[in-house]
Amino acid sequence: MIQKREHWLLASVMAGGMVLCWLVFLHCAPVSLNEGPSENYEGLTWRQVNHQVVLNHRLQSKQAKLMEPVRTDVLTVTPWMAPIVWEGTFDPLVIDETFRSHNLTIATTVFAVGKYTHFLRDFLESAEKHFMVGLDVHYYVFTDLPGDVPGNITLGLGRLLSIVKVPKFDRWQEISLRRMELIQTAIEDHIYREAHYIFCLDVDMRFHGRVGSEALGRLVAAIHPWFYMYPRSQYPYERRTVSTASVPQDQGDFYYQANIFGGALEDVHRLTKTCREHLEVDKSVGVEAVWQEESHLNWYLVKNKPTKLLSPEYVWDDAKRGKAEEIKLVRFSSVIKNKAEVRENP
Numbered sequence: 253m254i255q256k257r258e259h260w261l262l263a264s265v266m267a268g269g270m271v272l273c274w275l276v277f278l279h280c281a282p283v284s285l286n287e288g289p290s291e292n293y294e295g296l297t298w299r300q301v302n303h304q305v306v307l308n309h310r311l312q313s314k315q316a317k318l319m320e321p322v323r324t325d326v327l328t329v330t331p332w333m334a335p336i337v338w339e340g341t342f343d344p345l346v347i348d349e350t351f352r353s354h355n356l357t358i359a360t361t362v363f364a365v366g367k368y369t370h371f372l373r374d375f376l377e378s379a380e381k382h383f384m385v386g387l388d389v390h391y392y393v394f395t396d397l398p399g400d401v402p403g404n405i406t407l408g409l410g411r412l413l414s415i416v417k418v419p420k421f422d423r424w425q426e427i428s429l430r431r432m433e434l435i436q437t438a439i440e441d442h443i444y445r446e447a448h449y450i451f452c453l454d455v456d457m458r459f460h461g462r463v464g465s466e467a468l469g470r471l472v473a474a475i476h477p478w479f480y481m482y483p484r485s486q487y488p489y490e491r492r493t494v495s496t497a498s499v500p501q502d503q504g505d506f507y508y509q510a511n512i513f514g515g516a517l518e519d520v521h522r523l524t525k526t527c528r529e530h531l532e533v534d535k536s537v538g539v540e541a542v543w544q545e546e547s548h549l550n551w552y553l554v555k556n557k558p559t560k561l562l563s564p565e566y567v568w569d570d571a572k573r574g575k576a577e578e579i580k581l582v583r584f585s586s587v588i589k590n591k592a593e594v595r596e597n598p
């Protein structure tokens with residue numbers, strides 16, 4: 253009888269211990285959405301995302317017809333089989349349903365240094381209407397003037413805003429290009445724990461239409477609205493071979509604008525780290541690439557092909573007048589700014 257009780261006690265203690273260990277494990281382990289192993293960078297464990305499409309509900313989605321392409325006027329897939337996202341190429345209901353169940357957090361970096369804090373209100377208010385609606389978004393506002401970040405913007409459920417204090421550099425070029433370094437460091441310091449994906453955006457922009465889960469992918473870049481009709485020899489890549497961003501005339505696929513890029517934390521970390529290193533090498537020999545970090549971004553994407561491309565709908569420019577038949581919907585666009593007024597130097 254006594255023996256039986258001891259066995260029972262021992263079994264209970266062991267079971268309790270196992271439950272405790274399991275709870276501790278659940279608490280400490282990063283949220284893993286993928287069945288595959290998570291990779292590490294100097295001790296950082298990236299949150300993995302499973303891209304398998306599983307629909308939980310019966311959706312009344314339109315049937316895709318193999319012999320009826322949705323867009324015949326534009327390229328919708330690259331030669332390396334990455335989709336190019338255009339209006340009409342995705343069903344918002346299906347794609348939202350696919351991503352919703354993963355409880356994703358999208359880190360969103362936006363720099364507002366000096367007078368660029370003026371752009372924050374419109375940027376944030378329009379983002380709340382159109383950017384990753386239904387997903388958790390964590391904005392990181394990098395600024396030298398925390399007091400100028402508008403405090404009374406209502407954020408939706410699951411949406412957060414943190415301020416990251418950064419120094420102000422003398423020249424606008426330096427402010428712009430140093431973003432690579434500051435984003436890299438912020439990912440290593442804390443963002444890697446706090447999100448599954450990251451998007452890095454310019455602040456002198458406004459959302460006008462949906463930018464949602466259709467834009468998520470491992471490495472995502474947007475095609476510049478001013479150059480997509482030109483041959484690559486005319487893209488404004490850095491051409492001087494003295495720069496690490498140099499791209500020869502006969503290389504390159506698309507010219508991407510640096511106003512929006514993103515992807516999985518791990519991939520964007522590698523991108524920002526490489527660009528930062530190259531920017532430093534250039535600086536040590538007294539060279540600044542023609543379009544600063546955008547030139548380095550383009551060099552990187554010539555070598556490391558993006559897994560998803562956003563059409564110019566995702567990075568339009570208010571200064572671009574005239575009808576572009578292929579643009580059915582402007583989603584995100586640069587506002588017209590008085591450069592002399594907002595920038596530190598000409």
Ligand SMILES: CC(=O)N[C@H]1[C@@H](OP(=O)(O)OP(=O)(O)OC[C@H]2O[C@@H](n3ccc(=O)[nH]c3=O)[C@H](O)[C@@H]2O)O[C@H](CO)[C@H](O)[C@@H]1O
Pocket residue numbers: 362363364365366367368424425427428429453454455456509510511543544545546547586594595596
């Ligand atoms: C049309 C055009 O010329 N576009 C180029 C110009 O973009 P932009 O005219 O879009 O550059 P920008 O003045 O918006 O600067 C880029 C971003 O850096 C931040 N910022 C910049 C300056 C400042 O004082 N405070 C601040 O916060 C802010 O988030 C801003 O959105 O320069 C970029 C890189 O340098 C790219 O080469 C662009 O292709």
Ligand SMILES: [Mn+2]
Pocket residue numbers: 454455456511586
């Ligand atoms: Mn800009």
